[in-house]
Amino acid sequence: ELFTAIAEVEHLLETHKRIIDDLDHYIDKEERRLATLKRHLNIYKTEHERAMEDIPNYLGNPINAFTLIKRLTTDLDHIESSIKIGTEYIKNITMNHEDVKYPALEDLTGAAQALTRLQKTYNLDVKDLAEGKLNGVAYSTPMSAGDCYELGRALYNERDYINARAWMMEALRKYEEENVPYPFTEVDILEYISFSYYLLGDTRSALEWTNKLLAVDPKHVRAKGNVPHYKKSIEEEEARLRKERRGETGSDEPKEKPVEVTETDSYAKERSAYEALCRGEMDIPVAVSKRLTCRYLTENHPFLRLAPIKMEMMYLSPDVVVFHDVLSDGEIEQIKRMAQPRFKRAVVHDPKTGELVPAHYRISKSSWLRDSESETIARITRRVSHMTGLSMDSAEELQVVNYGIGGHYEPHYDFARKRENAFSKGSGNRIATVLFYMSDVAQGGATVFTELGLSVFPQRRAAAFWLNLHPSGEGDLATRHAACPVLQGSKWVSNKWIHQGGQELLFPCNLEYQEEGFVRKILRPVPKTSR
Ligand SMILES: O=C(O)CCC(=O)C(=O)O
Numbered sequence: 001e002l003f004t005a006i007a008e009v010e011h012l013l014e015t016h017k018r019i020i021d022d023l024d025h026y027i028d029k030e031e032r033r034l035a036t037l038k039r040h041l042n043i044y045k046t047e048h049e050r051a052m053e054d055i056p057n058y059l060g061n062p063i064n065a066f067t068l069i070k071r072l073t074t075d076l077d078h079i080e081s082s083i084k085i086g087t088e089y090i091k092n093i094t095m096n097h098e099d100v101k102y103p104a105l106e107d108l109t110g111a112a113q114a115l116t117r118l119q120k121t122y123n124l125d126v127k128d129l130a131e132g133k134l135n136g137v138a139y140s141t142p143m144s145a146g147d148c149y150e151l152g153r154a155l156y157n158e159r160d161y162i163n164a165r166a167w168m169m170e171a172l173r174k175y176e177e178e179n180v181p182y183p184f185t186e187v188d189i190l191e192y193i194s195f196s197y198y199l200l201g202d203t204r205s206a207l208e209w210t211n212k213l214l215a216v217d218p219k220h221v222r223a224k225g226n227v228p229h230y231k232k233s234i235e236e237e238e239a240r241l242r243k244e245r246r247g248e249t250g251s252d253e254p255k256e257k258p259v260e261v262t263e264t265d266s267y268a269k270e271r272s273a274y275e276a277l278c279r280g281e282m283d284i285p286v287a288v289s290k291r292l293t294c295r296y297l298t299e300n301h302p303f304l305r306l307a308p309i310k311m312e313m314m315y316l317s318p319d320v321v322v323f324h325d326v327l328s329d330g331e332i333e334q335i336k337r338m339a340q341p342r343f344k345r346a347v348v349h350d351p352k353t354g355e356l357v358p359a360h361y362r363i364s365k366s367s368w369l370r371d372s373e374s375e376t377i378a379r380i381t382r383r384v385s386h387m388t389g390l391s392m393d394s395a396e397e398l399q400v401v402n403y404g405i406g407g408h409y410e411p412h413y414d415f416a417r418k419r420e421n422a423f424s425k426g427s428g429n430r431i432a433t434v435l436f437y438m439s440d441v442a443q444g445g446a447t448v449f450t451e452l453g454l455s456v457f458p459q460r461r462a463a464a465f466w467l468n469l470h471p472s473g474e475g476d477l478a479t480r481h482a483a484c485p486v487l488q489g490s491k492w493v494s495n496k497w498i499h500q501g502g503q504e505l506l507f508p509c510n511l512e513y514q515e516e517g518f519v520r521k522i523l524r525p526v527p528k529t530s531r
Pocket residue numbers: 409414435445446447448481482483484493495
């Protein structure tokens with residue numbers, strides 16, 4: 001599960017370095033198969049140097065992270081099998097190094113899925129990505145035919161035939177250009193392309209590509225076997241179409257079904273808003289934006305008179321606020337140092353079993369820090385109280401999160417929707433969220449509010465704040481939000497979730513819905529007369 005946090009992928013560079021050393025030694029001893037080995041070694045070396053120049057920037061690039069994992073999984077298998085020739089020394093590279101971490105095939109799949117997620121969310125062109133370009137600008141080393149093939153294979157095994165086909169097409173193009181020996185052949189690529197077409201229901205194209213395959217290898221048994229099968233299903237399809245054109249539908253069903261709004265429709269609508277927001281393509285309504293202001297917050301606590309907090313309104317009703325420069329660089333480094341050794345892959349509640357399980361829609365690693373562990377953490381909790389005017393009596397510990405390769409968290413609410421979950425700890429539901437940004441993110445990684453049409457891009461040292469509940473205590477559905485996939489960079493955040501318990505006197509509940517200026521009211525704005 002290395003792929004679920006970029007900070008963990010960094011360990012692989014040590015492993016990466018070991019492999020370089022071993023291979024170097026081996027080449028001194030053995031001259032056979034030198035061509036293949038040297039090619040691999042050169043890639044490892046160049047990439048490693050590039051990585052060492054600026055590790056966070058290098059690993060923050062998901063293509064680099066993918067190819068790094070690939071070099072340490074499937075490429076390594078190929079290396080091992082191509083150098084079997086009597087060298088006990090190098091036979092088991094992976095066995096000699098028990099002290100370093102190796103990625104597993106699951107990491108390769110995770111990284112491949114991440115690339116597809118990024119490609120879909122940010123409308124990236126497969127060809128550009130394969131060339132190592134992002135929005136036309138150089139982004140990473142161009143991918144090789146082998147990289148594209150391995151990515152296509154991982155996607156095929158995940159049954160993502162559309163993307164598998166797109167990457168296999170790139171593999172084919174590069175294979176023809178590169179002219180280097182690979183453990184797979186052009187025929188293998190052609191076979192993946194035709195199977196993908198077939199499985200996508202495009203039998204004509206499947207047949208066309210099978211014929212291309214047979215032109216290269218006329219004896220290919222599986223391909224020869226498939227041709228009559230494809231032809232038959234094309235004929236059947238044509239017969240059905242002819243029949244339909246003659247008006248013989250063969251059933252009494254009405255031709256046009258009534259339009260219903262289904263769950264899938266609302267899912268698709270949210271999905272497209274989510275992706276557009278991630279790309280920063282949506283603006284909030286002018287009626288809201290023209291009323292947005294910034295000011296210094298000085299009133300919540302006497303301490304703020306000495307150190308006012310810069311407060312920027314991002315949305316009104318429900319209010320979303322960003323406080324600027326509320327963490328220091330030293331605090332951020334200390335939080336990361338404390339959190340990382342305890343990282344666990346993020347889990348979500350399985351609504352069926354109620355158990356905590358890893359999920360593809362939340363790719364990150366996280367851990368929890370208590371106030372009692374360090375004065376820094378306790379100070380940050382006090383600052384949250386000053387910032388928000390809320391009691392920390394029932395707040396959760398500080399949750400520290402690092403996102404993985406293409407890491408994200410799909411649209412969700414922070415409050416518990418089931419009564420039994422909302423009151424399980426006796427402290428009530430999560431009334432408010434303070435989300436600290438502990439890194440800038442070069443590209444992607446916005447926090448987006450799908451109901452509001454609001455994108456908040458991370459700014460190191462800032463914190464976003466909003467209330468999740470109406471004054472009545474009911475969850476505010478307008479607070480639905482998500483963390484967009486990280487396109488470039490390593491995104492670190494921490495969450496402080498504040499509960500209802502302890503706010504009773506500060507902030508009495510009533511039966512109203514989230515009213516105008518709810519957050520602004522808690523933050524006790526300067527009275528109008530003094531403005
Ligand atoms: O990382 C983000 O931008 C949002 C994270 C989030 O919503 C959560 O952890 O609940």
